[in-house]
Amino acid sequence: MIESVPRHLFVPDRALAMPDSDEPNHPIDREARPEEWRAAVDSNTAIITQFDDGAEGGAGLFSSSCSAPATVRDFLSALDLRDRDRVLEIGTGTGWTAALISHRVGSENVTSIEIDPEVLAQAEKNLKQAGYLPRLVQGDGTAGQPDGAPYDRVHVACGVSEVPHAWVEQARPGGVIVLPWNPLYGNGHLARLTVAGNGTALGRFPEFANYMMARGQRIAGRSVSSYTEGTEPARSTTELDPRTVAWDSYGADIAIGTLVPGVEKRMCAADDDSGEWTLWLLEPGSGSWASVDYEPGRAAFTVEQWGDRHLWHEAAAAYLQWVDWGSPSQDRFGMTVASEGQTIWLDSPDNPINP
Numbered sequence: 001m002i003e004s005v006p007r008h009l010f011v012p013d014r015a016l017a018m019p020d021s022d023e024p025n026h027p028i029d030r031e032a033r034p035e036e037w038r039a040a041v042d043s044n045t046a047i048i049t050q051f052d053d054g055a056e057g058g059a060g061l062f063s064s065s066c067s068a069p070a071t072v073r074d075f076l077s078a079l080d081l082r083d084r085d086r087v088l089e090i091g092t093g094t095g096w097t098a099a100l101i102s103h104r105v106g107s108e109n110v111t112s113i114e115i116d117p118e119v120l121a122q123a124e125k126n127l128k129q130a131g132y133l134p135r136l137v138q139g140d141g142t143a144g145q146p147d148g149a150p151y152d153r154v155h156v157a158c159g160v161s162e163v164p165h166a167w168v169e170q171a172r173p174g175g176v177i178v179l180p181w182n183p184l185y186g187n188g189h190l191a192r193l194t195v196a197g198n199g200t201a202l203g204r205f206p207e208f209a210n211y212m213m214a215r216g217q218r219i220a221g222r223s224v225s226s227y228t229e230g231t232e233p234a235r236s237t238t239e240l241d242p243r244t245v246a247w248d249s250y251g252a253d254i255a256i257g258t259l260v261p262g263v264e265k266r267m268c269a270a271d272d273d274s275g276e277w278t279l280w281l282l283e284p285g286s287g288s289w290a291s292v293d294y295e296p297g298r299a300a301f302t303v304e305q306w307g308d309r310h311l312w313h314e315a316a317a318a319y320l321q322w323v324d325w326g327s328p329s330q331d332r333f334g335m336t337v338a339s340e341g342q343t344i345w346l347d348s349p350d351n352p353i354n355p
Contacts, residue, residue: 186253
């Protein structure tokens with residue numbers, strides 16, 4: 001399916017390539033370096049097509065892209081499209097996935113929503129050039145599009161930490177919602193949810209997936225110094241290696257992010273080749289923070305914490321709870337979305353882990 005619509009029709013002449021390899025990110029320019037541009041388009045490379053919501057002189061925040069083909073393949077495979085399925089897409093972007101879905105189910109069965117009017121206008125041009133005419137709507141996709149409901153499939157192409165119940169309401173019972181669940185802590189995950197007849201949807205996290213956040217669910221970025229400046233942290237040591245807490249597995253990320261809500265994880269390596277780095281735990285709400293310094297060869301690691309919450313103690317306890325559960329992988333965790341909110345569970349919806 002991924003080969004059914006040429007990707008090059010949806011990539012602008014100038015963009016930023018993010019290769020799925022050790023190769024660094026680099027600008028591509030179709031006019032100046034056509035072979036390099038085409039190589040990026042034809043490879044498993046995510047291509048950033050907009051920064052800072054289109055504003056000039058911003059910080060360089062990625063705000064729109066043409067996703068890497070392997071990622072698109074994972075999402076469309078999870079969507080499991082059938083003939084004449086009615087599909088709602090959240091986040092049109094360049095229009096490439098809207099074209100792929102239209103090719104499978106017919107343009108007349110596809111509604112795609114994009115919050116950015118300039119991005120949507122370019123997507124419309126791209127789609128027409130490729131020969132597809134899905135219904136395009138400019139607006140906030142987290143509200144869905146009720147006048148086209150019920151949908152058989154909902155394809156979400158922007159990250160969310162809180163799944164809008166509108167998507168559940170607008171899908172038919174038995175329908176499927178595929179989305180990037182991007183909690184504040186750690187990595188994002190592909191969630192495949194099946195809609196029940198009681199106003200809920202539930203499913204698991206079969207794959208890793210990081211997407212740009214929906215604009216209404218972004219958390220404003222803050223520097224580490226904005227947390228630490230003027231504080232007097234408590235100091236201690238820990239024998240728990242911060243490397244295991246920081247990147248043991250995607251399953252650990254889900255457990256810690258759920259049991260320690262509202263907390264962001266960052267890893268900052270030393271500027272030299274010492275192998276030293278620091279794990280930072282930051283809570284935007286209260287300003288609480290913690291840091292753990294890793295130094296190769298040491299058996300104990302320096303901890304600093306400040307604020308109403310002792311974030312390292314919370315994260316360490318959550319990690320050890322995950323280990324006590326048997327170190328479950330991400331696909332053993334799942335999510336139920338209801339009108340009152342979302343619940344994360346392990347192995348069964350009857351085993352919620354939310355605090």
